[in-house]
Every structure is written in C-alpha cells, then in structure tokens.
Amino acid sequence: MIDYQRRTDPPLAPAFAKDPAQEDFLERLNLLLAPHAAAEDTETEERFPTLHVVGSPRSGTSLLYQVLASGLDIAYVSNLVAAFWLAPSYGLQLAQKLGVDRLHSNFSSSFGRTDGVSEPHEFGYFWNHHLGYPDMAERGPEHDAAIDWDRLRRVLITMGHRAGRPVAFKPMLLIWHLETMLRHMPGTCYVWIRREPRDTALSLLKMRQSLYGTLDRWASLKPATDLSGEPPWRQVAAQVVLLERHLEDVHARLGDAHMLAVRYERLCADPVGVLRDVRDMMGAKGHAPELLTPDLEPFTTMRNEALADEYGERVDAAIAEFAERFARS
Secondary structure: OOOOOOOOOOOOOOOOOOHHHHHHHHHHHHHHHHHHHHHHOOOOOOOEEEEEEOOOOOOOOHHHHHHHHHHOOOOOOOOOOHHHOOOHHHHHHHHHHHHOOOOOOOOOOOOEEOOOOOOOOOHHHHHHHHHOOOOOOOOOOOHOOOOHHHHHHHHHHHHHHHHHHOOOOOOOOHHHHHHHHHHOOOEEEEEEEOOHHHHHHHHHHHHHHHHHHOOOOOOOOOOOOOOOOHHHHHHHHHHHHHHHHHHHHHHHHHOOEEEEEEEHHHHHOOOOOOOHHHHHHHHHHHOOOOOOOOOOOOOOOOOOOOHHHHHHHHHHHHHHHHHHHHHOO
C-alpha cells in the first residue's frame, strides 16, 4: 500500500460536483496500479525539458496550457491521463494506444475545468499527492524538505521517456516550490502568465460564486497570510497581490532562461509569438519542440464587467492597499 491521502475539497455547487461513486472507482483503480507503475519508474536521465505553466489562478493559465498543448509537439496531461494520477505513465501510454494523445483544443474551459477526453487537465490529485498537500493552502518553509523530490523526479522523467517528448503540466501547488523543482530537474522550464490584478481578482470572485454558490468560500491557492476576517473582495485582492509578489521574487532570482514571463493580453493577441518564445526557451534546455500551429488565430480577452460594476472600485482600493502592505522591505 502506498502512502496516499485523498485531497480534501469543500462541497461544490451541483454543476461542478464530482460523482462520489466515480471518485471511489478511480481511487481504487489508482491504488491497484500504483505499485506496478512505481516499480517501472526507474528512469534517471533527464532526456527532455519539462514545461510547467504557472501563475495566479484566473490569470489565463488554462488558455496558455491549451495553446501550448495544441501548438507544440509536446505531451501533456489530458482528462484521460489525469484519471491515472498514481500511475501517470500508464495514463500516457493508454492515451497513445487510443490515439487521443494529440490536442486540437476547443480553447474553452470553466474555471480550469475542460470538456473532452483530450483536453488538458490540471492534474491536481497528482500534485497534491507528490507535494504532500491535503488541500490548496500554503505550508511553511519547512514543508519543502518533507517532499520526496527524488521520487517526483523519477515519475516526471519516466513520463517524458514514455511519451518520447517533453511533457507539459499546469501545477498550481508547485508555485511555492519552483526553485527546488529546478534544482532537482535542471531541464525544467516555467512559463509564467500575468494578467491585470483587477481582472484576476474579479474572476476569482466569479469563481467563488460559481463553484460554491457563495462569495464567502475560498477558491484555489490560499497564501499563508491570515485573511479570515476580511470580506471576499479584499481576500481575492490580497490573494492576487501575494501570489504575484511571490512569483515576481522567484522570477528575479531565476531569470528568463528558466522562467519566461508572458502577459495574458499578449497571449490573446499573439499566441504564435508566445509559442515561439516558449520553443526557444526549451531549445536552450536541449530540445526545441516542433511548432504545430503557425496560423493560430488571436483570442478575445475576457473581462468581468458585471462584477466590475459592483466590486471594481473596492477591489482596486484593496489591491493598492495590499501592494503597499506587502511591499518588499
């Protein structure tokens, strides 16, 4: 029996709720496969770079992941592969066998959730398991040392070997461990997508209402700072400021060679240009994947006008306040 604990999620609104019977079935399947997959995770050579999409929730990470999975000759975690979170190399092999390992995305999603067996998936259960998080809340600095990085490295490298090309992920929880991941896998490449803080915060409010039917329940990554006494619009403002400040600090230490910063507005206006930049970064790490969609059309930038009318000014004021409060010393 492997050391595994199911992630704890708050109750979701009916439109987003998971089927308990299906969840139990997939968990049993994974627990059966996990020992066999682990015995085969013996690869140690980092043959291909590994690509990670990072950013604040609701900043455009899902669209960027879809663009990368569609536009570059890389492997990625589809909705099918994600069902094998304790045996991911088996999921990749099954997708290859069924011929659903290549993506022609519909470029749509609902708060990170996609429809269709080939569409990208966040792989949340996988990252919760390997990074040792029971939920989406930030842990203290000592948590980094408790992660089995050698084991995670073996799993990720084996996935690349089985796919025969680089693998892309969208690991939300890895945001707090980017430098350690890079130390253990020097071929790691990060693409950091940035969006206007106001738009990100308003979209987080919309996410709360849609997923939980209330603005009062936290959604996605939760920084360690205590914000429990704050109203929802101030919580999302602080959430965005803290996460972006953390990513800015990491980017300043790692540099563009390891962590490419992309604006959401540029992704929408020039997705092929972004693909070329990512390809160049990966090429510098040893493997430049082929560009598959040189004629990808621009996207329409998304706004939350209804929420802006009600909360925009309050969110703007809170962002300014928290940016000053959490300014670097």
